[in-house]
Amino acid sequence: MYINFWYPMATSEEITSYEPARITVLGLKFVAFRDKEGEARVLSDTCIHRGGALGKGWVRDGCAVCPYHGWEFDGSGKCVEIPTVAKKNIPARAKVDSYPVQEKYGIVFAFLGDLPEEERPPLVEISEWEQEGWRANRLFVFEVNAFYERSIENGLDPSHNQFVHPAQGSPEMNPDLKRKPLEMGELPWGSKFIVEFANKKTGTEALNEEATTGVAEVFAGSGHIGPNQMITWIQFSEDNKFHQYFIEQPIDESHTRIFFHNMRTFLMESENDDRLRKVNLVVAKEDIAILEELDPVRTPGSATREVLVPSDNAIVAYRQHLDEWEAKGWRIDMDTLRANRGNIAYAIPCPARRTEKNWVLDPVPLLPPAAPALKEAKRA
Numbered sequence: 001m002y003i004n005f006w007y008p009m010a011t012s013e014e015i016t017s018y019e020p021a022r023i024t025v026l027g028l029k030f031v032a033f034r035d036k037e038g039e040a041r042v043l044s045d046t047c048i049h050r051g052g053a054l055g056k057g058w059v060r061d062g063c064a065v066c067p068y069h070g071w072e073f074d075g076s077g078k079c080v081e082i083p084t085v086a087k088k089n090i091p092a093r094a095k096v097d098s099y100p101v102q103e104k105y106g107i108v109f110a111f112l113g114d115l116p117e118e119e120r121p122p123l124v125e126i127s128e129w130e131q132e133g134w135r136a137n138r139l140f141v142f143e144v145n146a147f148y149e150r151s152i153e154n155g156l157d158p159s160h161n162q163f164v165h166p167a168q169g170s171p172e173m174n175p176d177l178k179r180k181p182l183e184m185g186e187l188p189w190g191s192k193f194i195v196e197f198a199n200k201k202t203g204t205e206a207l208n209e210e211a212t213t214g215v216a217e218v219f220a221g222s223g224h225i226g227p228n229q230m231i232t233w234i235q236f237s238e239d240n241k242f243h244q245y246f247i248e249q250p251i252d253e254s255h256t257r258i259f260f261h262n263m264r265t266f267l268m269e270s271e272n273d274d275r276l277r278k279v280n281l282v283v284a285k286e287d288i289a290i291l292e293e294l295d296p297v298r299t300p301g302s303a304t305r306e307v308l309v310p311s312d313n314a315i316v317a318y319r320q321h322l323d324e325w326e327a328k329g330w331r332i333d334m335d336t337l338r339a340n341r342g343n344i345a346y347a348i349p350c351p352a353r354r355t356e357k358n359w360v361l362d363p364v365p366l367l368p369p370a371a372p373a374l375k376e377a378k379r380a
């Protein structure tokens with residue numbers, strides 16, 4: 001798992017000004033709430049007084065209040081009230097990490113890392129959002145007992161649909177393309193591919209009868225932006241398209257929460273939302289049944305422990321990007337984190353750590369940048 005990317009923390013409705021939300025992402029705990037202006041705020045969950053859980057406390061006047069001794073932290077992470085200390089004597093060290101937040105598409109995102117704004121990788125842009133001719137289905141959120149990289153790789157895999165997705169009509173890649181290496185293209189902070197599927201017009205009616213009638217081929221492809229954002233483009237014809245956004249929250253090394261937006265250019269009436277939602281749920285369940293049984297849970301660190309073929313090119317490209325981010329020193333050292341659990345409370349370093357001193361919690365351990373031995377390390 002990697003610091004220095006945007007991660008979905010919760011839906012907009014889940015973050016309130018009266019109750020803190022305690023959220024685990026990248027194996028660490030965060031607290032999210034709304035300040036007096038109604039802006040969503042995300043802080044490290046561990047109170048630096050004596051380890052209380054801010055997410056188990058309450059929100060007062062736009063501040064997170066620790067349930068243990070009532071210390072109050074504002075949205076910037078600064079302690080603004082200690083009931084037993086005069087305001088002017090609040091120690092400079094009394095602060096927790098506060099993360100940049102963006103609220104978009106009904107989701108509260110936090111940038112979990114310390115990069116200054118101009119260096120940050122982008123939040124995925126849903127370019128069809130509120131565009132004429134496009135309809136968004138209600139945000140669909142679900143949890144999977146699987147590692148998020150396995151889930152992203154599943155989305156980047158055009159050869160599984162034929163076997164895993166009867167609900168989509170078991171779409172088969174065009175036989176002419178099937179045995180050719182998957183051709184990859186670049187995206188900023190990611191990669192993509194588009195392929196042609198032979199439309200068998202069997203179960204696809206369930207997905208979209210009117211769009212597939214008389215259509216012989218379907219173009220579809222996927223791409224990823226960063227480690228945890230995946231897009232799928234499905235084009236039945238010029239006028240009939242699905243664009244799907246899977247924005248993934250790695251809860252920890254074996255659990256993932258997926259925020260899914262489905263944009264479409266057909267079946268525009270609202271009464272179709274529920275129908276499509278049900279189909280999406282069936283398709284998601286087909287994927288989940290496979291993902292939750294994968295062994296090992298996390299992708300092996302070495303390609304010698306798998307047999308990758310040219311149709312896995314998108315997965316190879318994804319892993320190359322992960323290796324690049326590891327080389328930058330952004331990959332969390334999970335072995336150290338796990339070994340110290342219970343003895344050391346860690347925080348993802350926030351951007352203010354670059355300019356201010358006096359931080360109480362240790363920054364999360366990271367693998368050293370570009371160490372050659374890392375190729376063999378576990379991918380987690």
Ligand code: FES
Nearest residue numbers: 047049050052066
């Ligand atoms: S541990 Fe939070 S106020 Fe004491």
Ligand SMILES: [Fe+2]
Nearest residue numbers: 154164165287
């Ligand atoms: Fe799938």
